[in-house]
Amino acid sequence: MLSKQTPVAVVWLKRDLRLRDHAALSMAMEAHKQVLMVYVEEPSLLRDPHVSERHQTFVRQSIVDLNQQLNGLNSKVLAVCGEVIPVFEKLQKHFQFSALYSHFETGLAVTYQRDLAVAQWCKERNIIWKEYRQQGVFRGLQNRKKWLSLWTELMNQPQFPFPQQKKLVHQKSINALERDFVNLPLSKTKSSQVQPGGEQYAHQYMDSFFEGRHRRYQTHISKPDLARKSCSRLSPYLAYGNLSMRQVLQRTEAEKAKGKKGMGIKAFESRLRWQAHFIQKFEMECRMEHQSINRGYWRIEKAKDEEKIAAWENGRTGVPIVDAAMRCLVATGYLNFRMRALVVSFFVHQLWQPWQACSAFLAQQFLDFEPGIHFPQIQMQTGVTGINTLRIYNPVKNGLEHDPEGNFTLQWVPELNRLPKELVHRPWDITTIEEQLFDFSPGKDYPHPIIDLEKSRKFAADTLWNMHKDPVVYRESKRILQRHTLPNRNSI
Numbered sequence: 001m002l003s004k005q006t007p008v009a010v011v012w013l014k015r016d017l018r019l020r021d022h023a024a025l026s027m028a029m030e031a032h033k034q035v036l037m038v039y040v041e042e043p044s045l046l047r048d049p050h051v052s053e054r055h056q057t058f059v060r061q062s063i064v065d066l067n068q069q070l071n072g073l074n075s076k077v078l079a080v081c082g083e084v085i086p087v088f089e090k091l092q093k094h095f096q097f098s099a100l101y102s103h104f105e106t107g108l109a110v111t112y113q114r115d116l117a118v119a120q121w122c123k124e125r126n127i128i129w130k131e132y133r134q135q136g137v138f139r140g141l142q143n144r145k146k147w148l149s150l151w152t153e154l155m156n157q158p159q160f161p162f163p164q165q166k167k168l169v170h171q172k173s174i175n176a177l178e179r180d181f182v183n184l185p186l187s188k189t190k191s192s193q194v195q196p197g198g199e200q201y202a203h204q205y206m207d208s209f210f211e212g213r214h215r216r217y218q219t220h221i222s223k224p225d226l227a228r229k230s231c232s233r234l235s236p237y238l239a240y241g242n243l244s245m246r247q248v249l250q251r252t253e254a255e256k257a258k259g260k261k262g263m264g265i266k267a268f269e270s271r272l273r274w275q276a277h278f279i280q281k282f283e284m285e286c287r288m289e290h291q292s293i294n295r296g297y298w299r300i301e302k303a304k305d306e307e308k309i310a311a312w313e314n315g316r317t318g319v320p321i322v323d324a325a326m327r328c329l330v331a332t333g334y335l336n337f338r339m340r341a342l343v344v345s346f347f348v349h350q351l352w353q354p355w356q357a358c359s360a361f362l363a364q365q366f367l368d369f370e371p372g373i374h375f376p377q378i379q380m381q382t383g384v385t386g387i388n389t390l391r392i393y394n395p396v397k398n399g400l401e402h403d404p405e406g407n408f409t410l411q412w413v414p415e416l417n418r419l420p421k422e423l424v425h426r427p428w429d430i431t432t433i434e435e436q437l438f439d440f441s442p443g444k445d446y447p448h449p450i451i452d453l454e455k456s457r458k459f460a461a462d463t464l465w466n467m468h469k470d471p472v473v474y475r476e477s478k479r480i481l482q483r484h485t486l487p488n489r490n491s492i
């Protein structure tokens with residue numbers, strides 16, 4: 001049993017919910033005799049508009065999974081509700097809080113502020129806080145000249161092993177500690193439509209990807225229905241640290257060595273690099289949570305239209321592929337890259353709405369919400385970086401190209417089921433005779449499009465192209481290129 005004199009090192013779990021390749025856990029176990037793993041579910045974080053119950057469930061499932069594995073080591077995670085500092089203060093009453101271990105986090109403003117407060121708290125109490133890298137993201141970089149070599153070095157390092165030593169605080173002591181806290185209600189409940197959280201599921205998804213699903217990665221990546229199977233689906237496991245990026249990369253290298261060398265594997269591997277590349281941008285300019293990175297675009301005027309926003313959120317815009325994607329996202333927490341880009345493009349360009357009005361809603365829906373990818377990607381799709389090609393996705397063309405049989409669209413917009421496939425992506429082209437023939441009435445069975453697709457596209461394109469000449473946009477673009485791009489931009 002623990003006493004006030006027992007020195008214990010605390011491993012503070014955040015978005016690193018795994019036991020393998022866990023630097024903070026391994027280093028704590030190497031240096032200390034007693035190690036306690038703690039997860040704190042913070043009300044202040046749950047109140048943030050980007051966080052949803054979907055994320056909370058995934059985290060809780062991940063802790064259940066950790067506890068199943070830790071059972072073999074007679075330990076468990078102390079998983080409690082509360083704010084971090086009051087929780088740590090309470091722990092100090094039970095043992096000598098000798099050190100704090102965790103991974104660096106490139107998170108929302110709310111977690112950054114909390115980390116500053118924790119650093120101050122540790123300093124005032126002479127508690128050493130050791131933080132380790134897990135993502136190939138480096139704090140304090142001024143530009144990207146050395147980033148790729150730093151990233152490569154970190155990814156090539158050997159993985160930390162599964163904890164074997166019996167240094168973890170015993171279950172019985174943790175049960176006793178729990179009496180002093182509000183404990184997380186942990187349950188195994190999982191939805192059939194949303195990916196389940198946990199390190200063991202993460203490895204199952206990784207295995208099945210390399211064992212077969214990867215074969216059609218390249219051909220299916222942009223198809224909204226087929227990508228769900230042929231893409232790795234590792235994003236939530238990476239976002240919550242059920243897997244480290246190093247594990248995925250080293251596994252990819254091992255599979256290549258065994259002979260898997262197709263274009264799909266190559267394309268997959270470069271996306272693995274994009275993960276940290278994007279998070280590094282956010283690490284270096286975290287105001288992207290609220291502001292466009294290129295200040296020149298701050299003067300764009302977009303009035304919020306709540307009716308349009310509600311139609312988009314509810315999949316009732318009258319544009320089939322957009323509505324299908326939004327309904328699918330809300331139900332399942334996942335969309336492939338192309339559909340994510342398309343729904344954002346539709347929102348910011350065709351509905352002419354500020355990106356800030358969609359970012360929290362999307363973050364809540366994406367099970368894999370990773371701030372460092374989310375904000376830079378949304379801004380890229382909105383065309384407010386000044387350094388990326390402006391893309392305004394044509395929803396009809398994308399529907400015809402990537403969902404030619406209408407399978408995905410009809411699954412999520414069954415109102416269109418009576419239409420022949422030629423009309424699924426543009427039901428507004430139905431003739432009066434066809435309306436009778438297919439017993440389908442536009443505006444009644446399915447909404448008319450809430451905007452004129454062609455006019456709205458032209459307006460957005462003209463406005464954004466004109467802004468390219470703005471001196472502030474130009475100056476900022478140069479600054480962004482210098483600060484955020486690699487010496488050889490195409491090397492990633």
Ligand SMILES: Cc1cc2nc3c(=O)[nH]c(=O)nc-3n(C[C@H](O)[C@H](O)[C@H](O)COP(=O)(O)OP(=O)(O)OC[C@H]3O[C@@H](n4cnc5c(N)ncnc54)[C@H](O)[C@@H]3O)c2cc1C
Binds near residue numbers: 239377
């Ligand atoms: C508006 C928008 C928001 C996005 N928000 C997120 C987010 O919050 N979290 C997130 O993980 N991805 C995000 N992405 C990137 C991408 O869509 C997802 O990573 C990918 O669809 C996840 O599916 P997968 O794991 O099967 O990917 P795979 O294609 O199998 O790729 C493997 C991994 O590589 C990384 N990756 C893949 N594509 C990208 C990319 N374009 N940029 C950066 N990393 C990438 C991810 O970690 C992914 O899990 C966003 C894209 C857009 C357009």
